[in-house]
Amino acid sequence: MNALHRxxxxxxxxxxxxxxxxxxxxxxxxxxxxxxxIDGKSLAxxxxxxxxxxxxxxxxFLKAEWAPKRGDVVVLExxxxxxxxxxxxxxxxxxxxxxxx
Numbered sequence: 001m002n003a004l005h006r007x008x009x010x011x012x013x014x015x016x017x018x019x020x021x022x023x024x025x026x027x028x029x030x031x032x033x034x035x036x037x038i039d040g041k042s043l044a045x046x047x048x049x050x051x052x053x054x055x056x057x058x059x060x061f062l063k064a065e066w067a068p069k070r071g072d073v074v075v076l077e078x079x080x081x082x083x084x085x086x087x088x089x090x091x092x093x094x095x096x097x098x099x100x101x
Contacts, residue, residue, distance in 0.1 A: 012093045016062050023059075025066060026073045035066045039076060040096070058088060060096045068097045 020036035027033075040058035047053035059082065061068055068074075072084040082099035089096045 012062060020062075021077045023077065024075045025068070026075075027069065028071065032075070033066070035061065037061050037074065037076075056098050057082065057100070058096050059084075059099050060094055063090065063093055063095050066095075068095055074099065 016036055016038065020038050023035055023037045024032035025035050038060040040060065042055045043058050044052045045054040045056055059068070059074060068084050068087065070084055070086060074082050074084065076082070084097045084099055086098045087095060088098050
């Protein structure tokens with residue numbers, strides 16, 4: 001972890017302390033692993049000129065707690081089950097992934 005990441009590590013953790021919900025994650029037959037995630041419901045997908053071309057659901061994870069991969073199954077606190085479709089962004093601290101609804 002470089003100096004810039006260390007500078008933002010605590011604020012990112014504080015953000016998750018405030019806004020994240022508990023969840024469990026299963027990867028390729030392994031048992032459920034407890035984690036925290038922020039559920040981004042119905043985020044706009046922007047097209048070539050900034051026009052909204054669709055909406056997707058996303059989940060964000062602290063990379064120090066869990067690094068999601070395509071195919072991971074996430075069960076939220078409310079019992080809703082979502083599967084990771086792709087990784088949208090990874091800045092080294094927070095990983096945002098697109099999930100099926």
